[in-house]
Amino acid sequence: MAMFDTIIRGGRVSTAADTFLCDIGIRDGRIAALGTDLGEAREIIDASGKWVLPGGIDSHVHISQPSGDGIVMADDFESATRSAVIGGNTTVLPFCLQEKGKSLRAAVEAYHAKAEGQCYTDVSFHLILSDPTPQVLGQELPALVKDGYTSFKVFMTYEGLALNDRQILEVMEVARDTRALVMIHAENYDIIRFLTDKFEAEGKIAPRFHATSRPVIAEREATSRAISLAELSDVPLMVVHVSNREAMEEIRRARQRGLKIFGETCPQYLVLTENDLDGLNMEGAKYVCSPPPRDVDSQQACWEGLQQGVFSVFSSDHCPFRYDDPQGKLTPKGRTSFRWVPNGIPGVGARLPILFSEGVMKGRIDINQFVAVTATNHAKAYGLYPRKGTIAVGADADIAIWDPERRQTLTHDLLKDGSDYTPYEGLEITGWPVTTLVRGKVMVREGALEGAKGSGSYLSREISALV
Numbered sequence: 001m002a003m004f005d006t007i008i009r010g011g012r013v014s015t016a017a018d019t020f021l022c023d024i025g026i027r028d029g030r031i032a033a034l035g036t037d038l039g040e041a042r043e044i045i046d047a048s049g050k051w052v053l054p055g056g057i058d059s060h061v062h063i064s065q066p067s068g069d070g071i072v073m074a075d076d077f078e079s080a081t082r083s084a085v086i087g088g089n090t091t092v093l094p095f096c097l098q099e100k101g102k103s104l105r106a107a108v109e110a111y112h113a114k115a116e117g118q119c120y121t122d123v124s125f126h127l128i129l130s131d132p133t134p135q136v137l138g139q140e141l142p143a144l145v146k147d148g149y150t151s152f153k154v155f156m157t158y159e160g161l162a163l164n165d166r167q168i169l170e171v172m173e174v175a176r177d178t179r180a181l182v183m184i185h186a187e188n189y190d191i192i193r194f195l196t197d198k199f200e201a202e203g204k205i206a207p208r209f210h211a212t213s214r215p216v217i218a219e220r221e222a223t224s225r226a227i228s229l230a231e232l233s234d235v236p237l238m239v240v241h242v243s244n245r246e247a248m249e250e251i252r253r254a255r256q257r258g259l260k261i262f263g264e265t266c267p268q269y270l271v272l273t274e275n276d277l278d279g280l281n282m283e284g285a286k287y288v289c290s291p292p293p294r295d296v297d298s299q300q301a302c303w304e305g306l307q308q309g310v311f312s313v314f315s316s317d318h319c320p321f322r323y324d325d326p327q328g329k330l331t332p333k334g335r336t337s338f339r340w341v342p343n344g345i346p347g348v349g350a351r352l353p354i355l356f357s358e359g360v361m362k363g364r365i366d367i368n369q370f371v372a373v374t375a376t377n378h379a380k381a382y383g384l385y386p387r388k389g390t391i392a393v394g395a396d397a398d399i400a401i402w403d404p405e406r407r408q409t410l411t412h413d414l415l416k417d418g419s420d421y422t423p424y425e426g427l428e429i430t431g432w433p434v435t436t437l438v439r440g441k442v443m444v445r446e447g448a449l450e451g452a453k454g455s456g457s458y459l460s461r462e463i464s465a466l467v
Contacts, residue, residue, distance in 0.1 A: 002039075002040045002041050002042045003025065003027075003038070003039045003040060003041065004025040004026055004027050004032060004033070004038065004039070004040075004041035004042075005026050005027050005028070005041060005042055005043065005440060006025075006026040006041050006042065006043045006044075006045060006397075006437075006440060006442075007023055007024065007025050007026070007038050007039075007040075007041040007043075007044050007045070008023060008024040008026070008045045008047050008052055008399065008401070009023045009038075009044055009045065009046055009047060009048075010023070010046055010047050010048035010049075011023075011024075011047030011048070011050050011051065011052035011401060012050070012051050012052065013034075013051075013052045013053075013391055014051060014052070014053055014367045014368060014370075014371055015054065015368070015371055015376070015390050015391050015392070016368055016369075016371045016372035016375075016376035016377070016389075016390065017368060018368070019367060019368065022034050022035055022036060023035060023036055023037075023038050024052065024391065024397075024399070025038045025039075025041065026041075026397040026437075026440040027440075028440070029396060029397055029439035029440040029441070030394060030395065030396055030397055030439075030440070031391060031392060031393055031394065031395050031396075031397050032393065033393065034391070034392075034393060043442075045401070045435065045442075047401050049403075049405075050401045050402060050403055050404075050434070051367065051401070051402040051404055052391070052399060052400075052401050052402075053088075053367075053370075053371055053375070053391075053399070053400050053401075053402060054090075054371055054375040054376065054388075054389055054390050054391050054398060054399065054400070055088065055089060055090025055091065055375065055398035055399055055400045055436060055437070055438065056084075056087070056088050056089035056090065056091075056351070056352045056374045056375055056400060057089065057090070057091045057092070057093070057374070057375045057378035057379055057382075057384070057388060057389055058084060058089050058091075058092045058093070058315055058316050058318065058348055058351060058378075059092075059093040059126075059264075059313060059315050059378040059381065059382055060093070060240055060241070060264065060266070060313075060315030060316060060317045060318075061080065061084075061092045061093060061094045061095075061315075061316060061317075061318045061348055062094060062095055062317075062318060062319040062320075062344065063075050063076065063077055063080045063092075063094040063114075063318075064076050064077060064094075064111075064114045065094075065095060065097050065319075066097055066099060067321075067342060068342070070326075070327060070331060070332075070333075071321070071327055071328070071331055071342050072321075072325075072327040072328070073319075073320060073321060074320040074321050074322045074328065074346065074417070074418040074419040074420075075318070075320045075346070075417055075418040075419070076114065076118065076418065077094075077114060077115045077118035077119050077123070078118040078119070078120075078453055079416070079417055079418035080092070080094070080318065080320070080348055080417060080418065081118070081119045081120040081121045081123065081456055082120050082416050082417070082449065082453075083346075083348050083349035083415050083416050083417035084120070084121050084348045084349060085120045085121050085436050085438065085443045085444055085449070085451070086349050086414070086415065086416055086433075086436075086444055086447075086449060087348065087349035087350060087351060087352050087353060087415065087433065088352040088353070088400035088402070088433030088436055089121055089348065089349075089351075089352065089400075089436075090121055090122060090388075090396075090398035090399075090400070090436065090437070090438045090443075091121055091122045091123070091124070091378075091384070091388055091398065091459070092121050092122075092123055092348065093123070093124050093125065093126055093151075093378075093382060094123065094125060094126070095125070095126045095127070095128045095153060096108050096111040096125045096126065096127050096128065096149075097128040097130065098127065098128060098129055098130050098131060098136070099130060099131075100130055100131045100160055101131060102131070103136075103140065104127065104129070104136050104140045104141060104144065105140050105143075105144065108125065108127070108144065108149065111125060112125075112458070115458065117453070117454040118453060118454065119453070119454065119455070119456030119457075120438070120443055120449075120451060120453060120455060120456055121438055121443075121456045122388075122396075122398075122438060122439070122456045122457050122458070122459050123456060123457075123458055123459065124148075124382070124384070124458065124459040124460070124461050125149060125458075126149075126151045126152060126153055126183065126382075127141075127144065127149055127151070127152035127153070128152065128153045128154075128155075128161070129141070129152055129153070129154055129163070129171055130155075130160060130161050130163075132163065132167050132170055132171050137170055137171070137173075137174050141174050141178070142174060142177070142178050145178040145179075145180045146178070147460070148383075148459075148460030148461050148462075149461070150179075150180050150181065150382070150383045150461045150462065150463055150464060151180060151181040151182075151183060151238075151381075151382055151383075151461075151464065152171070152175070152180060152181075152182065152183070153182075153183040153184065153185065153240070154167075154168055154171055154182065154183070154184055154185070155184075155185045156168075156184065156185060156186055156187055156188065156189060156222045156225075156226065157185065157187040157188070157189040157192055157222075157290070158185075158189070158290075158343075162189045165225070165229060168184075168226075168229050169229055169232070169233060172229060172230065172233035172235045173233060175233075175235050176233055176234060176235045179463045179464075179467045180463075180464075180467070181236060181238060181381065181382070181464040181466060181467055182230070182235060182236070182237050182238070183237075183238045183239075183240050184226045184237060184238070184239055184240065185240060185241070185290075186219060186222035186223040186225075186226045186239055186240075186247070187214060187218050187219050187222050187290065187291060188217075188218040188219075188221050188222045188225075191215070191217070191218040191221070192213055192214055192218055195212070195213040195214075195215070196213045196338075196339050199212065199213055199338075200337055200339065205336065205337040205338060205339075206278075206284065206338065207277050207278075207279070207282060207283075207284030207285045207287070207288055207338050207341060208274070208277040208278040208284050208338075209338050210277060210284075210288045210290075210292060210338040210341065211274040211277050211292035211293070211294075212274075213338070214290060214291055214292055216243075216244045216246050216247070216294065216298070217246075219242075219243060219244060219246070219247045219291050220244070220246035220247050220250060223239055223242070223247040223250045223251065224250050226239060227239075227250060227251070227254045227259065227261055230259070230260075230261065231254075231259055235260075235467075236260035236261070236262065236464070236466045236467055237260070237261050237262065238262045238263070238264060238313075238381065238466075239251055239261065239262070239263050239264065240264045240315070240317070241264060241265065241266050241269075241291060241315075241317045242263050242264060242265050242269070242291075242302070242305065242311065243265070243269045243291040243292070243293070243294050243298060243302070244269075244291075244294050244298040244301060244302075245297060245298060245300075245301030245304075248263065248265075248301050248302065248304070248305045248310055248311070251263040251305075251310055251311075252305075252308075252310045255310065260466060260467075262312045262313075262381065262466060263305060263310055263311040263312065263313075264311060264312070264313045264314070264315050265302045265305055265306065265311045265314060266314070266315055266316060266317045266347070266351075267314075267316065267347055267350060267351055267354045267355065267424070268287075268289060268293050268317070268345060268347065268423065269293060269294065269298065269299065269302045270299055270302055270303065270354070270355075270358060271299070271354060271358060271424065271427065272287060272293035272423060272424075273293050273294065273295055273296065273299070274292060274293055274294060274295060276293060276423070277292065277293070282329070282330060282334075282335065285323065285329040285330070285334065285338075285341045286323050286329060286345070286421055286423055287345065287423050288329070288338065288341045288342070288343060288344075288345075289317070289319065289343055289344050289345045290343045290344075303359075303364055306359070306364075306365060306369070306373060307364065307365060307369070311373065312372075312373065312377045312381065313373055313377050313378050313381060314351070314355055314373040314374055315351070315378075316347035316348045316350070316351040317344070317345075317347065318344075318345075318346055318347045318348035318351075319343065319344025319345065319346075320344065320345070320346035320417060320418060320419040321342045321344060321419065322418075322419055322420045322421075323419070323420055323421045324420055325420070328342060328420075329341055329342060345423045346415070346417050346419040346421075346422060346423070347422075347423070347424070348417065349414075349415035349416065349417055350410060350415060350422060350424050351374070352374055352400075352433060353408070353410065353429045353431065353432055353433070354410075354424065354427065354429070355370060355373075355374060356370060356402065356404075356429075356430075356431040357427075357428075357429040357430045357431050360404075360431065361404070361430045361431050375388075375389045375390070376389040376390055377389075380464075380465040380466070381464055381465065381466050382461055382464060383461035383462035383463055383464050383465070384459060384461055384462075385465060388459075396439050396440075397437055397439055397440035398437065398438055398439065399436070399437045400433040400435070400436045400437075401433065401434055401435040401436070402431055402432065402433050402434065403431065403432055403434045404430070404431045405430075405431075406430070406431060406432040406434065407428070407429070407430055408428075408429045408430075408432050409426060409427070409428055409429070410422065410424050410425065410426065410427040410428075410429050411425060411426070412425060416449070432447070434446055434447050438451065438455060438456065439457075441455055443455065
């Protein structure tokens, strides 16, 4: 009788700490042995010449999220997790949005119904608090944290989402009492509204003015204020999708003072710039996201943040809309002003190949840093470690096998998401995840989707290791 269900043989294994040659024995969906001469298995996967890494964890993904009247998000759970697993991910953490005036618990139940039976990867939900009523803060949120929803996000901008400082402090008080992790979108709402009104009055309505209306100072100020609120509340804080040097330095200074402030950046801030929003007609709308891509110095700063550990996680901020669609980027109102163009770009399938190619293969980061910022640190930050995010005996057999020599031109057709474009079209990639296993089951083999929809499971999470 075979000792293992699967053996991955002959690969070079990397974790966040080490790189070594060994075989991996998988039994009942978990890693059962690491070593050589492991014996027989029902299936042998030859990884000779390949790198064997923990499957990616993308902890910042928007799927099937309400986006406003007449606007429809391009991805449901089937299409988003399909793209994710093709891109080497094995777990994604989308956001469950509480709409104004509605129950947070009811939002969670409805979101589970959308995900049930649809996922190719494992999933777990963050919460978004838009209406922190006494009922939500006093009863619903503490109960949900106890049930394993151990992280939640607040916004400092966007109509219908932005919380004022008092509300943020009230949310942080609950986080301190329940040991939940707060994530924050840090941009100054009043600066953005002031500039948006000003540009519209001047007839500056093209997509490129989206970036101009959200300047670095709006992000830097909000980041500094968010850190101050977290310091007052004595809670850890994850500042998401940081796009520039000034905001990055605010996080660095806070960490140097001993505060538990953590940062995240995304592929759009490494390979796109504000010039991409300056396309003819409405083409620039494809790149509208918040914060917007910046300049070349900001790109360099984001690389430095990854290299120096200021940013502990690298996420996609996948927020997909179709471009050529009146319910997407070309909404009728969006044609009248950048103000109404849906904010967000697709990227869950492109995240890992971009960082592998631009980071590891170009010598900006090493393979262990890659594993840390794409998998291990996510698992630790969001209460999934050591079950997820590493290759170790007892961990889930979530594994991506990479061909470091494979050259690929990035196209939307490769990514299989629900959008109709990728903002990274034409980017030359070196290195690709050719085979991906989720809990020991082969979901992608030699680049082709093999696993069935519904193979993914929902994950209840523990308290963050950062708290």
